[in-house]
Amino acid sequence: MSQLSEAQFFWYPNGESNSIAMIVQHLSGNMLSRWTDFLTSDGEKDWRNRDAEFQPHLRDSESVWAAWSGGWACLESALHALHDADLERVVHIRNQGHSVSEAINRQLAHYPYHIGQIVFLAKMQVGAAWASLSIPKGDSQAFNEEKFAAEKDGKP
Secondary structure, eight states, X not given: OTTOOTGGGGOOSSTTXXXXXXXXXXXXXXXXXXXXXXXXXXXXXXXXXXXGGGSXXXXXXXXXXHHHHHHHHHHHXXXXXXXXXXXXXXXXXXXXXXXHHHHHHHHHHHHHHHHHHHHHHHHHHHGGGOOOSXXXXXXXXXXXXXXXXXXXXXXX
């Protein structure tokens, strides 16, 4: 998202699609709902309005970044508070019981789906100027040669 202009956060290809800002709103809303009082309350909070997460509420890139950071901070705080013994406890999401491990895996499978959407929308807009987040197209051989040469030189 750091490669985007202000306007690009709010672009969407058609009326059935979401902008990056809306996807971030949804991720943040989901994270805040799921990870607030994670061990003691249902992950679908009464105060959450999921449908509103897909309406344009964030108005500038600063608010998008704040929502993004707030959601991840909530997740990280909840995970850091866990102890080994907590992993077998049962938590609820929409009144359905999950072990803590299952609930964590459920959410950590959900987030990459939306992050992929964000990357796809960003790449569509940035085009050839996109700085790859992994190995750029056509650069696999050079990347591998560099990695294996470093290994031969005794570098990790």
